[in-house]
Amino acid sequence: DGGITQSPKYLFRKEGQNVTLSCEQNLNHDAMYWYRQDPGQGLRLIYYSQIVNDFQKGDIAEGYSVSREKKESFPLTVTSAQKNPTAFYLCASEGTGVPYEQYFGPGTRLTVT
Amino acid sequence: KQEVTQIPAALSVPEGENLVLNCSFTDSAIYNLQWFRQDPGKGLTSLLLIQSSQREQTSGRLNASLDKSSGRSTLYIAASQPGDSATYLCAVVGVTGGFKTIFGAGTRLFVKA
Numbered sequence: 316d317g318g319i320t321q322s323p324k325y326l327f328r329k330e331g332q333n334v335t336l337s338c339e340q341n342l343n344h345d346a347m348y349w350y351r352q353d354p355g356q357g358l359r360l361i362y363y364s365q366i367v368n369d370f371q372k373g374d375i376a377e378g379y380s381v382s383r384e385k386k387e388s389f390p391l392t393v394t395s396a397q398k399n400p401t402a403f404y405l406c407a408s409e410g411t412g413v414p415y416e417q418y419f420g421p422g423t424r425l426t427v428t
Numbered sequence: 429k430q431e432v433t434q435i436p437a438a439l440s441v442p443e444g445e446n447l448v449l450n451c452s453f454t455d456s457a458i459y460n461l462q463w464f465r466q467d468p469g470k471g472l473t474s475l476l477l478i479q480s481s482q483r484e485q486t487s488g489r490l491n492a493s494l495d496k497s498s499g500r501s502t503l504y505i506a507a508s509q510p511g512d513s514a515t516y517l518c519a520v521v522g523v524t525g526g527f528k529t530i531f532g533a534g535t536r537l538f539v540k541a
Contacts, residue, residue: 321471350531357432357517357531405471413479415460415521415529419471 318342319420321406326425328400336391336423338406346409347389348417351375351402358405364389393425400427430455430522434532441508442540449503449535451518456496459521463492463503466515466534475516476503508539 319340328334340347346365350358360373364383378397383389393400406420431454441447451461460479464472476485476492478501484493491504505512517534521527 319471355437355533357533358519360529403469407472413460413477415527416462416474416477417472417519417529418474419464421471422469424469 319406319408319418321404321420321423323423324421326423328425328427330427331395332427333392333394334400334425334427336393336404336406336425338389338391338420339387340389340406340408340418340420341387342408342410342418343386344408344410344418345386347383348407348409349373349379349381349389349391350405350407352405352422353402361391361404393427400425430520430524430528430530432518432520432530432532434516434518434535436535437533438536438538440538440540443508443510445508445539446504446506447508447537449505449516449537451501451503451520451532453499453501453520453522453530455522455524456499457523458496459523459527461492461494461501461521462519463490463501464517464519466517468515472517505537508537510539510541513537513539 322337348363349361362381364370380392407417410416462477463475478494489506515534515536519531
């Protein structure tokens with residue numbers, strides 16, 4: 316069963332702690348993306364990766380970091396430098412069929428208090 | 429800079445009604461436009477993708493149209509059902525500035541039984 320998995324579904328952290336969100340795909344897609352979703356706003360791009368061992372900053376990369384050591388995995392770390400980390404985080408990958416067609420994981424809701 | 433707007437932000441209709449959701453974009457130089465559905469607390473599910481050379485796409489009770497010159501797309505839902513209740517987002521891949529995907533904030537639809 317091909318798809319994108321994100322874990323955990325809910326994550327709670329204290330302010331000042333770093334936290335890592337997992338994203339795994341078995342679709343054999345090269346490109347992967349991290350988005351942040353806040354109420355009443357469109358998705359905003361945090362980081363993306365077109366190929367293993369390479370990634371680019373998106374529009375709101377400050378306070379976040381990523382790695383892409385394997386094609387299947389694209390973890391996102393929310394660092395203590397992110398001023399307002401509470402949000403819904405979505406991981407996506409881009410298909411190899413239709414250019415720029417994105418497929419999304421189920422999301423992780425992060426709450427920082 | 430491409431901006432994507434969806435109006436209205438929320439819509440409530442009785443079951444069985446045909447309805448239209450709107451998506452407008454400011455830069456007509458687009459590669460494609462994708463409509464997604466999002467259930468509360470879940471990821472995005474792709475509904476329809478329209479290439480820039482196409483005028484419309486259909487899937488079951490859904491029909492999406494694209495008018496690049498006026499910067500508009502509509503998603504038509506026929507014979508709405510309570511199960512259609514969700515948030516519908518459109519996303520535009522622009523050509524200007526390197527094929528970035530820009531999301532609208534979505535229209536929250538509630539279909540009353």
